[in-house]
Amino acid sequence: MFRSILGTGLAAALTAGLLMGPQAASAQGGPQVCGPRDKIITRLSARYQERQSAIGMTSGGSLVELFVSAEGTWTFVHTNADGVTCLLAAGEDWELVLPTDPGQEPAQPS
Numbered sequence: 369m370f371r372s373i374l375g376t377g378l379a380a381a382l383t384a385g386l387l388m389g390p391q392a393a394s395a396q397g398g399p400q401v402c403g404p405r406d407k408i409i410t411r412l413s414a415r416y417q418e419r420q421s422a423i424g425m426t427s428g429g430s431l432v433e434l435f436v437s438a439e440g441t442w443t444f445v446h447t448n449a450d451g452v453t454c455l456l457a458a459g460e461d462w463e464l465v466l467p468t469d470p471g472q473e474p475a476q477p478s
Contacts (some may be wrong), residue, residue: 408455420433430449
């Protein structure tokens with residue numbers, strides 16, 4: 369089950385002017401939700417109790433982050449060099465899979 373980003377309160381923030389989004393369609397077919405990184409991260413924390421779980425830099429110099437809650441909700445975001453953060457995907461039932469043997473490769477989805 370996936371939760372809808374636009375149906376969970378971020379749409380209200382969008383219309384209230386807290387976030388600004390380009391009219392480009394997201395992978396889910398709706399408007400892409402973008403805005404200042406601090407406001408988006410604050411919203412993820414307040415609404416879903418999601419905290420940064422992983423972070424990485426792309427070869428182009430932008431930042432990608434994964435935010436996860438103890439309840440298993442998750443949000444994947446992208447921040448460009450100008451500091452604009454966009455929600456890429458979100459869902460429920462996040463589960464961290466670690467190898468049992470330090471030399472073992474992590475399980476691959478089937």
